[in-house]
Amino acid sequence: MIKTHARIYVLTLIVTLLSSVAQAGERIDEIYASWGTGPQHKRHQHNSQVALDYNFYRFNRSTRQTFSLGMGYTRLWTNAATDTSIKAFSFYPQLTLWPVRESLRGSYFFVRALGPTYISDNRLGARQQAEHFAFQAQVGVGYRKELETEKALMLQVSFKHFSNANLFSDNDGIDIPFVLTFGYSY
DSSP states (O other): OHHHHHHHHHHHHHHHHHHHHTTTOEEEEEEEEEEEEEEOTTSSOEEEEEEEEEEEEEEEOSSSEEEEEEEEEEEEEESSSSOOEEEEEEEEEEEEEOOSOGGGTTEEEEEEEEEEEEESOSEETTEEBSSSEEEEEEEEEEEEEEEETTEEEEEEEEEEEEEOTTSSSOBOOEEEEEEEEEEEEO
16 A cells, blocks of 8 residues: 555656646756765665656756756665665756856756666665665766856766655665765756
8 A cells, every 4th residue: 555655646746746847847968877876874784875867857947946857777786795786767856956156157066856766676785775776866066067058067966865764664865975976068
């Protein structure tokens, strides 16, 4: 019963997001490659990741707020003795906030939250998820350097987290405390 409700919730979220921005946004092409590492909170476990993300849609709500949609692949691994790696496939919304001050132009803050994610295994080291379904969350800061019309380079530092948001009984979140990302917009 909980599985059915979770699937309905995720599908409703995706349809709502797509339909609410479909009329006023624009197609974009942004690709990101990242590497991350760090200790898992409250465990003797060190997690690492490499990821590729692709943002394909953007809606400029104002000069200070941008909403975008993307999808990504993340390979996670750990130094634990067993269950040492998993793969995650995500679809995510992203909110990007741009500063008002001209002296900070190019810098930004971003949040990816409630990104429905399929994980290839339920365990990463000592971390246990009840199902193959989780959410991706990521928060960080970045800098965007415009190169020419419609082209730019991005550099980001962030924190990434995967969990099922307590939709299922086992919900040991998987954390990557430090993620370094390089991006290209074309």
